[in-house]
Amino acid sequence: MTPLTLVVVSRNYFNMPAWLGLHAGSFASEGIALTIDHIEGIEEVNERLRSGQAQLAYGVTEHVILDAEAGGHQAIIGGNVNRLPFSLIARPGIEGLKGLRGKRIGVSSLHAGSSSLIMRLLAGEGLNWPGDYDLVPCGPILARWDLLRSGGIDAGLQGAPLNHIALDQGFVSLCEPRQNFQFTSLNVDTRWAEAHRDPLLRFLRGFLRAHEHFCSDRNLARDVAMKESGIEPHYADRAWDEYTRDDIFPRDGEASEAGVQALIEASALIRNLPTRARTHAADYIDRRWLAEARASL
Template sequence: MVRTRFILLCGLICALCYGGSLFAQDKVRIGYIGLSLSSLPLVAARELGFFSRNGVQAEVVLLTSQLSAVALNSGELQYVAGVGPGSVSATLAGSPSRAVWIVANRMIYDVIAQPELKTLQDLRGKRIGVSGLGATTHTAFTMALEKTGANPKDFVVVALGPQQHQRAMESKSVDAMIVDPPVSFVLLKKGFNKILDIGAAVEMPVGGLTTLTKTLDGKPDQVRRVIKALQQAKESLIGSRERSVGFIVKTMNMEPEIAVKTFDLMAFAWAGSGVPTRPGMENIVKGIQSQGRFADRKVAFEEIAEPRFALQVARELGHKE
């Protein structure tokens, strides 16, 4: 009897030490639009074991923003890795979804132009490449232009497909692009010009997690654990230059020199708790409305975001929120 109790006690101690990894794990499917800087916490959470440690078995599915919204509403996905104009527009259009976690509230997008173009004025009437019409890059660019006093209608915005950014600039298919690292650093190294730091002009979430209200109501502990895995993965990346640079080089096939520069920007921009903020979410709505969508609608923060789970995780991890 004593031996049996001792064995049970040892098992309990092991369970407490190793967490959810010893128990049946929740299987979830998370959609994302492609490998980018803002998706690194998702990739790290899977590759470095943070999902497993939090009792989550995550399948990561590559889908477009539009298909992700459809799959989320149909139940094919439980989460979408992203918070931005696309996900918020889907919510405003009737999807019962909420932003529950963000990678950062500061974007690190720049407007990079052809070598002969030196100023924002030079870009009037020129073709500006964005990741998608109505996407984060497009919305943020529009808001940054308005902040500088420029008229967004003076600029020709075109959508480019995934992985076409560098090729489009080198072939002169576009005159400028809105890009983040590593592409921005690669282009600067090749002699292209930085025209505008969008992140310095606009506070808006980049990356994150969106899910349905029925998941929030029905599986609150799962939501908390998924968020915790992502936040821990993000903090792991920005907490160690050596670990992060190695992971970036391996995952994004990046030169070490550019990976170091990318890490320095990440460490600055991502140093937050992951809790969606009112100003950031309101700026997403303003950006959407500036493009003529849902223009007459008054949108409450609670209609598009649910921060309480990220707040719980932030407190668990020692953030003061």
């Protein structure tokens, strides 16, 4: 067995394809002993990929763009959250996006990820950061949920099933972004990929099978979600229904060119990248690996 480490952001539903592949034996059948490391900080996930502590990452896609623009070696080789699965959840009493003026909004980081999306959403309502609201870098979805319940923030993005849990507990949804937007993706350092072609292709064959399993087996997805995240069965089913209905996880495992392009455009409006070298989604996606893995199934 070949050991590989996949580093992921927190213990949330975004990890379902990898969790399911682990439980279903999709990676083991390819001779891959996969370890999934759950990390709370999105910068730490990116740093572990850059440093070689992890060979693969379910990482924030914007990090790949920022790394590439800084002369780095990361590439998107597969999809993960290809379409936004979020509700912007706020405490009761806040009405509409304009009601966030002067409020504290939790984000994963000020440097990438959910902050870009929040800035873009609120700019459309005439609210601009930092003057009109505060962004609180508090980590990923689970940390935002804890702070929202404790009163540490007034609002934050939550994905299924936590958005449903929040609504059932009396919180309110200010908007439901569902457009194409490559929020997270399967990322790799291209230097490692080129030097480890065989184990990468074996991992990707398991990855492809895992995506097919997720989309076709609701019962298995429910069991895995309950074991890995502790959610109740009806919330696991609601999340699966939403993710399959809206194609949030790609059945074919591919990254979304339209989703990456939407991210590039949002990032360009928000991040100061005066020496931007790439402007097209295809410049950041390397589809060769999945194509070769799929051909060898």
